[in-house]
Amino acid sequence: MRRLVRLATALALASAVPAAAETVAFTGARIVTAGPAGTLDPGVLVVRDGKIVSVGKGSPPAGARVIDASGAVITPGLFATGSLLGAVEISALGDDLSVDNPQIGAAFDIRDGLDPASTLIPVARTGGLTSAVVLPQPAGGGYEYHEGEGDVAGERMTAGGGQGPRPNTLFAGQGAVIRLDGSDDMVVRGGIGEVVAFGNTGARAAGGARGAQIAALKSVFTDVRAYAANRSAWERGSYRELGLSRADLEALVPVVQGRTPLIARVHKEADIRAVLKLAREEKLKVILEGAEEGWMAAADIARAGVPVILYPYADRPESFEVLGSTLENAARLQAAGVTVALTAPEGAAHRARETRYAAGTAVAWGLPWDAALAAVTLNPARMFGVGDRTGSLEPGKDADLVVWSGDPFEPLTTARAVYIRGQAQSLTTRQTELRDRYLDLGTPLPPAYKHR
Known part of the structure; x- marks a missing residue:
């Protein structure tokens, strides 16, 4: 549980700066590439300028911003x-x-x-x-x-x-x-x-x-x-x-x-x-x-x-x-x-x-x-x-990937972060906005909602 909390914090920070603007290395996760590299547990996935630079074992490159994804599963989008x-x-x-x-x-x-x-x-x-x-x-x-x-x-x-x-x-x-x-x-x-x-x-x-x-x-x-x-x-x-x-x-x-x-x-x-x-x-x-x-x-x-x-x-x-x-x-x-x-x-x-x-x-x-x-x-x-x-996590391909809390085919698993061409995507939807708006019934409503 602590690992997933740390992961959520790291991903929140990662979303603050577009991943395409720098070199980002995801470490510690179980990486399922759907490609020739197979599954790496743990592995290192390096992304730069919206593309996958490398996926494998070892250490992240010097100067890369490291996201510790320990306990997570990373798959292609x-x-x-x-x-x-x-x-x-x-x-x-x-x-x-x-x-x-x-x-x-x-x-x-x-x-x-x-x-x-x-x-x-x-x-x-x-x-x-x-x-x-x-x-x-x-x-x-x-x-x-x-x-x-x-x-x-x-x-x-x-x-x-x-x-x-x-x-x-x-x-x-x-x-x-x-x-x-x-x-x-x-x-x-x-x-x-x-x-x-x-x-x-x-x-x-x-x-x-x-x-x-x-x-x-x-x-x-x-x-x-x-x-x-x-x-x-x-x-x-x-x-x-x-x-x-x-x-x-x-x-x-x-x-x-x-x-x-x-x-x-x-x-x-x-x-x-x-x-x-x-x-x-x-x-x-x-x-x-x-x-x-x-x-x-x-x-x-x-x-x-x-x-x-x-x-x-x-x-x-x-x-x-x-x-x-x-x-x-x-x-x-x-x-x-x-x-x-x-x-x-x-x-x-x-x-x-x-x-x-x-x-x-x-x-x-x-x-x-x-x-x-x-x-x-x-x-x-x-x-x-x-x-x-x-379609797979391979060098040269678009950095379309998902960081999951566990096995993506399990219903209780959630997508912690989604990247398209290296850009962290918002996971906010119309439904979550409505949920948050009315979650606290003590929050003042807009004038149109008030009884006359």
């Missing part, structure tokens, strides 16, 4: 993968999650409407999150919110989207990786993938049948390849008519060329296999999202080298698309050799801070601890093209 952070505030008042426009589907870019001042971002940081993979939502299906209710699975997602009007586009749009420091330059990388819903939602978009969606997508990809090879003729009006707008055609060129992944929101084993077949035939790079029945096709997913984003709590047969869902999904996929990333309840927005609890649940159901850490750090960083700058 966590990722909120498949997140809605920055794109949603209060869902009942509207959001920037989806578009239902026949002219703008694939071209919709989630980063253009992100809000760095979202009150949900500071809350996410309290759970050790430093980055987020923000993905648009398919029109007519995907996430449904039930704020204030306790049903975790219901808050997360309604698999297959249920019934509703037919969407006007097959494509939900492009995602982005953001840093959660609330800065105007929060976007780390845009255009990270093109989201497409399969299963019931995808079938509705194509007219009601799963086979129709596959046929429609193949037709689209043929048009995109034709457009890429004949841009000049198409612009002159001397080429055949194509089925998409120019904006959507341009957005899909990197997809058909295998440079940008198709992020397939899919649940059922049969649909997963259909996506893998489509990717193989069209030579597409694919990431599966959802994949509640992924374990049933684990060998084929691993053989195809396709990574999976999944929700570890999904274990109820809420629809015919997820009859085979199980809490062991992550463990079984990882054991088969699949790269796994984990997401949190409610689209990793209002409850994004629970990402670490989701990882802990996956560990409780068989996923190795180190694999769970990778699933919320390095794996999503690599999936979406930012693994060279974040």
Whole structure:
């Protein structure tokens, strides 16, 4: 307990001066790098100018400001993968999650409407999150919110989207990786993938049948390849008519060329296999999202080298698309050799801070601890093209790290300090401000609160 009190004092002092302005060495902690250095207990982590200088054993460099983190655990900052952070505030008042426009589907870019001042971002940081993979939502299906209710699975997602009007586009749009420091330059990388819903939602978009969606997508990809090879003729009006707008055609060129992944929101084993077949035939790079029945096709997913984003709590047969869902999904996929990333309840927005609890649940159901850490750090960083700058504690990478009071997957553990690019982040949120404001009922209230 005394060690943690000393640590809290040291971190408070560290927050007073931006870490990027000097060389700072964290000593005494158990450092879990999620990288080649493995776990160092204790280790020394050196940060300068927003970057990690070194991580290893020994003594801190001369002149460094030393933070004694004895008794703490230091990990890379966590990722909120498949997140809605920055794109949603209060869902009942509207959001920037989806578009239902026949002219703008694939071209919709989630980063253009992100809000760095979202009150949900500071809350996410309290759970050790430093980055987020923000993905648009398919029109007519995907996430449904039930704020204030306790049903975790219901808050997360309604698999297959249920019934509703037919969407006007097959494509939900492009995602982005953001840093959660609330800065105007929060976007780390845009255009990270093109989201497409399969299963019931995808079938509705194509007219009601799963086979129709596959046929429609193949037709689209043929048009995109034709457009890429004949841009000049198409612009002159001397080429055949194509089925998409120019904006959507341009957005899909990197997809058909295998440079940008198709992020397939899919649940059922049969649909997963259909996506893998489509990717193989069209030579597409694919990431599966959802994949509640992924374990049933684990060998084929691993053989195809396709990574999976999944929700570890999904274990109820809420629809015919997820009859085979199980809490062991992550463990079984990882054991088969699949790269796994984990997401949190409610689209990793209002409850994004629970990402670490989701990882802990996956560990409780068989996923190795180190694999769970990778699933919320390095794996999503690599999936979406930012693994060279974040996701693990390695020299040259951004100093995105969290100082924990203990095992980050234990519910009673807290994030004592969060750093993004070497800058100590505030752990104050709108909720803590309201708590502190009304904690002492003897404190005079503003005039508007007084009875007349």
